[in-house]
Amino acid sequence: MTTIEAVNNKAALRRFHEAVSTGDAEIISKTIDEVVHPDVLIRTPLPIATTGTQAMKEVLAVLHRAFPDINVHIEDVIAEGDKVVTRNTVTGTHQGEYMGIAPTGRSITYKEILIARFAEGRIAETWAVVDVLSQMRQLGVFPAP
Template sequence: MTITETARNRAAFDRFHDATNTGSFEVIEKTIDEVVAPDVVFHAPVPMDTTGAQALKQVWTVLLRAFPDLRVTAEDVLVDGDKIVCRNTVTGTHRGEFRGMPATGKSVSYSEIFILRFAGGRVTEIWGVVDVLTQLRQLGALAA
């Protein structure tokens, strides 16, 4: 991996991360089309009925409908070869249906870690670990 490839991957990551914090599905969708491979392999604890970049778009549709003020703060970003690892804190207010639960108005703050693999300057594979247990507890779906 050359310095140029690493810088291109980091720039693509930064564009995607910045887009996620706009609150605009249109901006996120456009950025996904530009920096994520259409056949990206997406591994995360979110049920989906589609694959590839469409699965990632579906995730963001669900998240923004439920948490329109969603913010993703990158606490740590590590770059190693063709991979970028990001440890995030996610915050938002539950204003719409999420996982079958109607809006509660409750705030959430939970952690997640994602590993992104790049090829040709685009994300080709994503692994995600999301603290869904904390998220559901804060929403009142599970006892503390």
């Protein structure tokens, strides 16, 4: 990957996270259509049958129903080869059903790492590691350590 490609890919992933943080479904959908390949491979196990950008839009819709004020703060961005990695801190207030948990009104903060492989300037494949245990503890499902 050239320096210009690395800069452009990093900017595209930042743009994706910024769109998610707007909470605006139209902006999120438009941004996904522009920066994500339609047949993106999502390597994180998901409890849905759809694939590609439609799966990504569904997952984000679920998150926004559960945490309407969700915000992704990028801590680090690293580019190597055709991949860009972001280490993020995510915050939100639990105001809708999430993973079978009724709204608690609690604010949560958790960490995630997203790896995106780029092809032709668009996100073609993703892997995400989300601290779900931290989410569950903060929502009262599991006791805090």
